[in-house]
Amino acid sequence: MNTKLLGSALIISGTALGAGMLAIPMVLAQFGLFYGTLLMAFIWFGTTYSALLLLEATIKSGGGLGLNTIARKTLGKGGQLVSNALLYALLICLLMAYILGAADLLTKGASSLGLTLSFTQSQILFTLVAGAIVACGTGVIDKLNRLLFLVMIASLIITLFVLLPHFSTQNLTQVSNHDHLGLIQTSAVLFTSFGFMVVIPSLVSYNNDASHKQLRNMVILGSVIPLFCYLCWLFAVVGNLPPAQLKEFSSVSQLMAGFEHEAPWIGSVLSLFTGLALLTSFFGVAMSLFDQNSDTFKQNRVVTYVLTFILPLVGAIMAADQFLSVLAYAGIILVFLAVFVPLAMVYKLRATDTLSESYAAEGGNMMMLFGLAFGGFLLVSQMV
Template identity: 65%
Template structure:
C-alpha cells in the first residue's frame, strides 16, 4: 500500500476514532471483557461489511465525490432525496458537535495564553481555520491527518504503557451484569464509534488510480485500526480499575481524575488525545460534507466552503442546547444511512448489471463477497442496531 492509500486509511480511522473512545470502558466493563470484546467484534464486522458495500457502489458508479451521485444512479430520484436528507441531517449534527467541543478547547487554550475571547468567537475561529483546511482539498487533509493521527497513536501508546504496571489480571475476569438486554443497549454507543462510512466516496475519488483490491484493503485497514485502539484502551482501563470504581463515575472527567492518581501526567496526555481525536474526526466528517456539496451543487470551492460550514456553525452558536436533543437521534439516522442504504445501493447495482448482461472483465468489476446470505446477515445487523436504539 502506497503512502496515499495509507493516508486514506488513516483518514478513515481518524474519522471513526473520536473522543468517545474514552467512555467505552465505562459502558462495557460491567459485562466483562469477553462479552464486551465479542460485541465489539460483531459491531465492527457489521459496519465494515456495510462500508465495503458502499465502496462497491462507489466503484461501480465511477464518479461523484459524495453519496449524491451514487444514490441517484443506484436508487433513483426518490432514493437520492432520502439519502441526501439523512446524510445532511447526520453530518450537520456531527459537525455541530465537533464545533462545540473544539470551540471549548480553543477557548480554554486561548485563555491560558492570556487572550480574552468569547466562546462564540472561539467556535468561529475553529470553524473558519479548520474549514479552510478542508476546502484546500483531500490531499492537504491527507498529509495533515497523517501527522495528527501518528501523534494521537503515540499519545495512546504512552498512556497504555503508563497504565500497564498497575493492571490486575483479576479485573479481566470480573462480570457483574449478565443481562443480555443491557449489553445490547451498548451497541448504539459502539456503532457510532465506527462511523467512518461518509468519507469513503471522497477517498475512492482521491485514489482514482488504485486497484479495487487496494481500495478494499484501504477500508479494511482503516476500520481495523480503531478496533485495535478501542480494545487496547478497554483492556488497559478495566485492568487498572475495579468494576466498583468504574461504576462510580458519572463522566469521563471523573475517570481521568482517578487514573491521574496513578500517573501524574495523564490529564495532559488524555487532553491532547481528546483534542487530536476530535480534530481528525472533524476533518473526516467535514470532508464528506464538503465533497457531498460539490457533488450536489456543482459550485466552486469558495461557495462550497460557505455552504458546508455555515449551518453547523450557526447551529453550534444559536442552538447548542436544542441540538443535544436532536443528536440523540443521530445513531438511528446512522443505521439507515450506513447500513440499509449501502445495502440497497449494492443490490440495485447488481440487479442492473444482471439485466444488461454486460461483459465486465475481472479487473473492472468489484463485488463484496458473501452473496445473498451476507446481505441477509447485514439486514439482520441493521435490525439489531435499531432494536438497540429503541430498547
C-alpha cells in the same frame, strides 16, 4: 499499498477514532469486558461489510465526489433525496458531537495556559480554524492527517505504558451493570464509533488510479486500526478506573480528570490524544460534508465552506452538554444511511448484472441477508 492509499486508510481510521474513543469506556465498561468486547467485534464486522458494499456501489456507479451522485445513479431521484436527507442529518450530528468534544478540551487547555475561553468561543474558534483546513481539499487533509495520526498513536502508546503499572486485573472482571438489554442499547454508540463509511466516495475519487483490490484493502486496513485501538484503550481505561466510576462520567474533561491521580502530566498526554482523535474524525466527516455540498450545490469553496459549517456550529452551541446524546442520535441515522442504503444500491446494481467483472463485496446473497439482519439488529437495539 502506496503512500496515497495508506494515507487514505489512515483518513478512514482517523474518522472512526474520534468521539467513539471517548464514549466507549463511558458506555461499555459497566457491562464487563467480555460481553463488551464481543459486541464491539460484532459491530465492527457488520460495519466493515457495509462499508465494502458502499465501495462496490461507488465503483460500479462510476463514482462521484459525494453520495449525492452515486445515489442518483443507482436509486433514482427518490433514492437520491432520501440518501441526501439521511447523509446531511448524520454528518451534522457527528460534527456537532466533535465540536462539543473538541470545545470541551480546548476550554480546558486554554485554562491551563492562563487563558480564558468560554465554551461557545472555543466551539467557534475550533470550527473556523479546522473548517478552513478542510476547505483546502483532500490532499491537504491526507498529508496533515498522516502526521496527526502518528502523533496520536505515539501518545496512545505513551499513555498505555504510563497506566500499565497501575493496571488492576481485578477491575477487568468487575461488572456493575448486568442488564443485557442495556448492553444491546449501546450498539448505536458503538456503530457510530466505526462510522467511517461517509468518507469512501471522497477517497475513491481521490485514489482514481487505484485498483479495486487496493481500494478494498484500503477500507479493511482503515477499519482494523480503530478496532485495535478501541480494544487497547478500553482495557487500559477499565484496568485503571472502576466501571462504577466510569458510569458517572458524562464529558471528555471528566474522563481525563479521572486519570490525573496516576501522574501529574497524564491529563496533558490524554488531552493531546483525545484532541487529535477528535480532530482527525472532524477532518474525515467534514471532508465528506464539504464534498457532498460541492457535489450538490456546485458553488465555490467560500460558499461551500459556509454551507458546510454553519449548521453544525449552531447546533453544537444549542446542544451544550449533550455529547453522548448527539452521538446516539447519529447512530440511529447511520443505520439507515450506512447499512440499508448501500444494500439497496448493491441489490439494484447486481440485479442489472452489467458489470460482473467489477468489484463485488464478498459473500454473495448470504452476506446480503446478514447485512439486512445486522441493520435490523441495530434498529431493534434502540427500541428494546
